[in-house]
Amino acid sequence: MSPDVxxxxxxxxxxxxxxxxxxxxxLASNETTAGPLPSVAAAIxxxxxxxxxxxxxxxxxxxxxxADFLGVQPSNVTAGCGxxxxxxxxxxxxxxxxxxxxxxxxxxxxxxxxxxxAHAVPVQVPNRAxxxxxxxxxxxxxxxxxxxxFVCTPNNPTGPAVSRTELTKxxxxxxxxxxxxxxxxxxxxxxxxxxxxxxAEAMARTNVVSLRTFSKAYGLAGLxxxxxxxxxxxxxxxxKMVVPFSVSSLAQAAGIACLEAGDELRSRTxxxxxxxxxxxxxxxASGFEVPESQANFIWLPLEDRATxxxxxxxxxxxxxxxxxxxxxxxxxxxxxxxxxxxxxAQEFVTVM
Ligand SMILES: *Cc1c(COP(=O)(O)O)cnc(C)c1O
Numbered sequence: 610m611s612p613d614v615x616x617x618x619x620x621x622x623x624x625x626x627x628x629x630x631x632x633x634x635x636l637a638s639n640e641t642t643a644g645p646l647p648s649v650a651a652a653i654x655x656x657x658x659x660x661x662x663x664x665x666x667x668x669x670x671x672x673x674x675x676a677d678f679l680g681v682q683p684s685n686v687t688a689g690c691g692x693x694x695x696x697x698x699x700x701x702x703x704x705x706x707x708x709x710x711x712x713x714x715x716x717x718x719x720x721x722x723x724x725x726x727a728h729a730v731p732v733q734v735p736n737r738a739x740x741x742x743x744x745x746x747x748x749x750x751x752x753x754x755x756x757x758x759f760v761c762t763p764n765n766p767t768g769p770a771v772s773r774t775e776l777t778k779x780x781x782x783x784x785x786x787x788x789x790x791x792x793x794x795x796x797x798x799x800x801x802x803x804x805x806x807x808x809a810e811a812m813a814r815t816n817v818v819s820l821r822t823f824s825k826a827y828g829l830a831g832l833x834x835x836x837x838x839x840x841x842x843x844x845x846x847x848x849k850m851v852v853p854f855s856v857s858s859l860a861q862a863a864g865i866a867c868l869e870a871g872d873e874l875r876s877r878t879x880x881x882x883x884x885x886x887x888x889x890x891x892x893x894a895s896g897f898e899v900p901e902s903q904a905n906f907i908w909l910p911l912e913d914r915a916t917x918x919x920x921x922x923x924x925x926x927x928x929x930x931x932x933x934x935x936x937x938x939x940x941x942x943x944x945x946x947x948x949x950x951x952x953x954a955q956e957f958v959t960v961m
Contacts, residue, residue, distance in 0.1 A: 617725065617728075618725070618726075620725055621721075621722050621725050621726070622722075630923065630926060630928060632926055633923075633926040633927065633928050634926060634927045634928065634942060634946045634949050634950065635928050635940075635942075636906075636927060636928060636929050636930075636939050636940040636941075636942055636946065636950055637928045637929055637930040637938075637940065638830070638930070638940065639765070639795075639825055639904070639905055639906050639938075639940045640824075640825075640828070640830050640940065641825070641826070641827075641828035641877070641881075641905075642942045642943045642946060643828060643877065643943075644828060645827070645828050645829055645863065646827075646828070646866075646867070646870045646873050646874065646877075648866055648869070648870050648873070649827070649828075649829070649863050649866040649867055649870060651866075652862045652863055652865070652866035653832070653859050653862060653863050653866075655862065656858050656859045656861075656862035656863070657859060659858060660858060660859065662858065663854055663858075664854055664856060664857055664858035664860075664861055665858070665861065666853060666854055667848075668688040668856045668861045668864075669683075670861065670865060671688050671834075671836075671856070671861045671864045671865055672686045672687065672688060672836075674864070674865050674868050674869075675688070675836055675838075675864075675868065678868045679808050679838060680808075681808065681812055681838060682841070684841040684844065685811075685812065685838055685839060685840065685841060685844060686836055686837070686838050686844065687836065687837050687844050687847055687848050687851075688834060688835070688836045688856045688861070688864065689834070689835050689836065689837065689851065689855065689856065690833045690834070690835075690852070690855035690856055690860075691822060691824055691833045691834065691835045692792070692794060692820040692821060692822040692824070692835030692836070692837070693719050693723075693835070694833075694835070694851075694852075694855060695820055695835055695836070695837045695847065696717075696719055696720065696723050696759070696790070696792070696820065697719075697723040697726065697727070697850075698837075698847045698848075698850035698851060699757060699788070699790055699818070699820075699837070699847055699850075700723050700724055700726075700727040700729055700757060701727045701850040702843075702846035702847045702849065702850050703756045703757045703788050703846075704724075704727050704728070704729035704756045704757060705728075705756075706728035706729070707728070707729070707730060707754065708729050708730065708754050708755070708756040708757075709729065709730045709731075709732050709752060709754045709755045709756065709757075710724040710729050710730070710731055710732065710755075710756065710757045710758070710759065711732045711734060711747055711750050711751065711755055711757070711758045711759070712731070712732075712733065712734070712747075712758065712759040712760075712761070713733075713734050713735075713736050713742040713743065713747060713760075713761065713764065714733035714734060714735060714736065715736060715766060715767060715932065715935060715936075716736075716742075716759070716761045716764055716765065716766075716767075717759070717761050717765050717792060717794075720759050720761075721733070729756070729757075730754070732750055732755075734746045734747045734750050736764070736767060739769065739900050739901075740764065740767030740768060740769050740900035740908055740910065741764070741767070741769035741771070741900070742760065742761070742762070742764055742769075742771060744760070744771065744775055744776070744778070744779040745779075747760075747779070748779055748782040748783055751783060751784065751787060755787050756787060756788065757787065757788045757789075757790065758783065758787060758788070758789045758790070759790050759792055760776070760779075760789060760790065760791050760792065761792040761794075762776075762791060762792070762793065762805055762807075762903075763795045763798070763799065763902065763903035763904040764904075765794065765795070765904065765906070765938075766906065766908050766930065766932065766936070766938035767900055767902075767908045767910075767936075768900050768901065768902030768903060768904055768906065768907060768908050769900055769901055769902070769903065770799055770801055770804065770805065770903035770904075771805055772801065772803040772804075772805070773803045773804060773805050773806075774803055776791075776805050776810065780810070780814060780817065783816070785815055785816050786816070787816060788816050788817075788818065788843060789814075789816060789817045789818075790817075790818050790819075790820055791805065791807035791810060791811070791817065791818070791819045791820065792820045793805075793807045793819055793820060793821050794820070794821065794822050794824070794825050794835075795825055795826070795903065795904035795905060796821055796826075797825070797826035797827075797874065797878050798825075798826060798878055798881060798882060798885075798903060798904050798905050799903050800882055800903065801903055807819030807820075807821075807838070808838045811838050811839040811840070812838075812840075814840075815840055815842070816840075816843075817839065817840075818837055818838065818839030818840075818843055818844075818847075819837070819838045819839065820835065820836075820837050821835060821836055821838070822834070822835035822836075823835060823860075823863065823864055823867055825905065826874060826877070826878050826881075826905070827867045827874065828877075829860070829863055829864075829867070832857070832859060832860045832863055833855075833856070833857070833860055834856055834860035834861070834863065834864050836864075881905050881941050884941050884942075884943075884944060884947055885902055885904075885905065885907065885941045887947070888907060888939075888941060888947050888950070888951060889901075889902065889907055891951050891955075892907070892909070892951070892954060895954065895955050895958050896958060897909055897954065897958075898910055905940060905941045906938050906939060906940045906941060907938075907939050907941070908936055908937075908938050908939075909936050909937045909938075909939065910935070910936040911936055911937055912934060912935065912936070913934060915931055915932060915933055915934060915935060915936050915937050916931055916933050916934075917957075918931075918937050918954075918957055919931035919937050921953065921956070921957045922937075922950065922953045922954070922957075925949070925952075925953040925956070926949075927946075927949055927950045927953050929950070
């Protein structure tokens with residue numbers, strides 16, 4: 610007889626890691642092509658020499674630096690083992706078994722998983738036809754059991770961002786007892802006129818938090834560090850859910866160095882934004898449908914052709930992320946990588 614384990618975990622899909630194919634261009638996981646900024650790599654190397662010691666359990670130096678950088682108090686900030694860990698801590702901190710967590714769909718793959726792990730019920734609200742979140746429908750889905758709403762903006766994997774005007778209207782509708790988490794993993798790639806600044810929203814309301822990460826624009830996906838900003842009354846219970854020492858000393862040092870790097874980052878994100886426009890326009894010209902993206906990826910809503918397109922790209926050594934029956938997400942890489950992807954995509958049109 611085998612030991613009793615939770616049978617409800619059968620509902621959690623197995624995670625499909627981004628494929629590694631020798632010689633292939635990796636456009637499946639929204640990483641940066643370049644390594645960490647040189648000043649950050651140096652800080653990591655220095656911290657590595659002290660890896661025999663446990664890290665600061667509350668990452669105080671990083672939290673203080675973030676608070677200073679964002680113009681908030683240290684009590685408004687906590688660091689986590691990537692912002693995905695903070696998503697999980699947030700569900701654990703806000704939900705009792707059976708409580709509901711609402712989010713748009715399709716959106717970040719982790720939301721239904723972290724909800725189920727915490728014995729909460731994921732509630733998926735379909736996106737609008739252009740891939741944007743349907744905030745009206747999300748607000749209408751709130752029930753007495755709702756405790757948490759994830760608003761992923763820009764939305765992974767579809768690309769559109771919520772405008773500040775839309776968000777204000779939405780937040781005014783959501784009951785204050787419900788926490789709204791603005792997942793801003795791609796914040797540094799936003800270039801819209803009416804852009805949301807989640808940290809400002811979080812500081813202006815009692816029930817809003819912002820989640821950000823060093824994994825995407827800062828190029829530290831392998832190191833695992835992200836942060837949550839919000840009212841101290843929400844930060845405190847989230848901190849209680851942390852696995853002790855989950856932000857390593859290398860990650861803490863790297864985060865601090867990122868915040869000191871300043872302008873170095875902006876030129877990198879500007880280059881990605883320029884490529885995002887170029888790739889999207891080339892795809893539109895080839896006849897693909899591509900929602901406007903504010904992140905470092907684009908989305909092709911290919912529906913029943915998604916798997917064929919993904920396989921076609923892989924045969925040409927371009928690795929993309931397939932959501933079978935729905936679409937394909939393609940990260941924006943450097944110009945040469947994007948050219949390889951574009952020629953594969955254009956070839957797909959002709960063989961289709
Ligand atoms: C990548 C991503 C994250 C989290 O990344 P971490 O590496 O865990 O910091 C969170 N939300 C969204 C929408 C993402 O795409």
